[in-house]
Amino acid sequence: MKGWHLIRLYTILFYLFMFLPIAVVVLLSFNPSEFGTFPMTGVSFRWFVALWNNDAIVRAFRVSILLGAMTAVISTTFGVMASLALVRYDFPGKGLLTTLLIAPILIPEVVLAVALLLFLRWLDMPKSLPLLLFGHVIFTLPFVLLVVQARLVGIRRDYEEAAMSLGAGPIETFFKITFPLLMPAIFAGMLFAFTISFDDITGTMFWKPGGVETVPTQIYAMLRNSISPEINALGTVMIVLTVALPLLGMAIARQMSANRK
């Protein structure tokens, strides 16, 4: 019994350690005071307004959202195609391909980032937005692949075979049967890809061309100069986005799959 009490205490302390800083950031983002310190002098949205009026941040948001959306679309498209190939067909080198596609989540991100950069140097190409996008796609693809593959394995071949026996060709069968049944996973994969891309800092630092900032790199840049309360507000926005989006996505995905079972 004693042991369990200790474990419980330990767990509580652990979570406090993990989440307290986040809670402090969120709390302080509503503090009207110039200095991000306790005690709070009231509740205000002034730092959020300041955020809105800060061109650099708005620009960073625009870059992040565009990058995230493109990453999501490209990653999901490739992820779905690769999953279909890996789950539905047999071909030589399948194991190797799976390993290659999943590898980016097993390799430390810094290593991946540097590797891609070295590769670029070898090709004698400058850093560019497409490179950043490419990096994000490589990095998010495994997540999409895992989600979509798991769902695809669960979709029995029967459905596709029934459709084909009724006269639908392979492409029609994909769009009328497989794709709709796969929709929840595709949706979830897209959200994953978007969130991961939106949140990413390590790879982005290495890959982004000069002058372009995403929200995380922007925060990082701001932190180097001063600790403005604006950063607290920005952090709060990021937390809401990266937590709420997947939750919302999961709820929608659950709703969708309930209609398809």
Next chain:
Amino acid sequence: MTTPTHSVELSGIVKRFGDFTAVERMDLSIEEGSFVTLLGPSGCGKTTTLRMIAGLLDPSEGDIRIRGRSVTAIPIHKRNLGLVFQNYALFPHKTIYDNVAFGLKYRDIPKSEIAGKVQRALDLVQLPDVGSRHPRQLSGGQQQRIALARAIVIEPDVLLLDEPLSALDANLREDMRVELKRIQAQLGITTIFVTHDQSEALAMSDTIVVMSNGHVEQVGGPEDVYVNPTSAFVARFLGNSNLLPARVGAREGDVVPVTVDGFGTIRLPASRCTAVGQSDRATLVVRSENLRLAGDDAPVPGDALALPADVTTVDYQGQAARYFVRIGDKTLQAVNAIEMHPHRQGARVKAIIRGRDCTLVPEERH
């Protein structure tokens, strides 16, 4: 040239998976409008055969013709076949109406006629009012009926069913069996049915194809394969038989004397010995319902052998009883209707085997 009465013809079909041969040199002709069952134990290649006919698997060798046209090079979606699976495989994201109408969209059918055809198909499977529901809102039996409606609404050349009843519970299975047979007869559609359930096969088929280990053991009507098995495998697989090693004597007119060691000689009509050639060794098949147990005073017909037997086990089944009896050094099974009361365990009875009830099949090779 092929005769037009043959709806499906397999010639020299072989299917290999790597080194493993799942189907060996299969030849089969299926008549237009008939109900043919592929019957055999698990893993004998029934599904593989069906999937080759459907176009879901390519045969390694051989040719498949449907209505005289070779289909080996034709992909599944151009074969015009109706397919029904064990797990129904109704599209879960479509309504019942859309499920049934699915195949019609790929055929040159005016839009105005689609609704009528779907409704007629739903009427045929006796579920006229479920069009707006989703598959998950139907019971297993209802889903299987819809799967059948979806397959027949396209007026396929052949209907292929892979164990369509085995996911249903026992009572429902019996109802569906009758239903399926009724619909098949009404439409006169050539049907290939896969099952490992012998009672399903016996009850529904015009022709049964008994398979084992990738090859055809016997093809015939239900009564034919049941009463006249041509191999020990078929005798063992269908119903319940006693298989006895026997020596075959020289044929005397229409009668063949067959000797079982320890039992004596039984005289079989030559018509029951056609599966055995000139060989002098064979296996005598005595169905357990044809091994009659009687009291000591019962009369013995002329072509019968009467042997003293000890009842070792009695398995009471209501209207009948199954006995295990010891005759000499062998244990045999007998299923007899019960008159008054069953024989008791330990009783000494007379086991009567009539020649005309026995079948001679080639000796089993081990």
